[in-house]
Amino acid sequence: MTEIRTPRLVLRRWFDDDLVALSEIHADPVVMQHVEDGKTRSLEQTAQDIEAWEEEWDEEGFGMFAVELLGSGELAGAVGLSVAETPAETAGQVAIGWRLGRAFWGQGYASEAAHASLEFAVQDRGLDRVVAVCRVDDRASAIVLGKLGMHAEGTAQDPLHGHDLVLYAIDLTQYQE
Numbered sequence: 001m002t003e004i005r006t007p008r009l010v011l012r013r014w015f016d017d018d019l020v021a022l023s024e025i026h027a028d029p030v031v032m033q034h035v036e037d038g039k040t041r042s043l044e045q046t047a048q049d050i051e052a053w054e055e056e057w058d059e060e061g062f063g064m065f066a067v068e069l070l071g072s073g074e075l076a077g078a079v080g081l082s083v084a085e086t087p088a089e090t091a092g093q094v095a096i097g098w099r100l101g102r103a104f105w106g107q108g109y110a111s112e113a114a115h116a117s118l119e120f121a122v123q124d125r126g127l128d129r130v131v132a133v134c135r136v137d138d139r140a141s142a143i144v145l146g147k148l149g150m151h152a153e154g155t156a157q158d159p160l161h162g163h164d165l166v167l168y169a170i171d172l173t174q175y176q177e
Contacts (some may be wrong), residue, residue: 004116011065012049018066021075022046025101034138037161037166067113076104079113087156093131111147132168
């Protein structure tokens with residue numbers, strides 16, 4: 001089982017017990033405003049997300065981690081790697097992403113977990129490049145991407161939902177851990 005510990009977090013694979021906590025995060029419209037179509041997700045849709053993330057772990061050797069607070073064991077959200085499907089400019093490349101419950105915003109958890117995910121990409125999976133896609137109006141995620149050392153490489157439009165996007169990337173051969 002893949003598990004990463006940071007000073008405050010545990011990044012791990014998904015447990016059945018995570019479903020309700022993640023569905024509560026997915027039910028918050030503020031959390032979901034920058035995710036896909038911006039709509040909240042049901043318990044059943046959240047179960048499908050976890051199943052898809054676990055399948056990606058099995059097929060690719062990486063995926064979205066469950067992010068747990070080290071002290072309390074509380075589920076904070078999801079952070080990790082996936083193979084991008086859209087937009088065309090990033091399709092087929094490994095992308096980093098996250099979504100955390102609103103109660104966990106502004107405390108550095110996204111940056112801490114994303115940094116650990118990039119270290120995992122380099123050290124454990126030998127990846128040399130990771131991309132990210134961020135909506136133009138998602139300032140908080142853009143700040144995290146900057147903290148990770150990722151640089152804007154261009155723009156695109158989400159082909160499914162029509163949102164304007166900024167495309168980021170990092171060359172992991174020069175990544176400072």
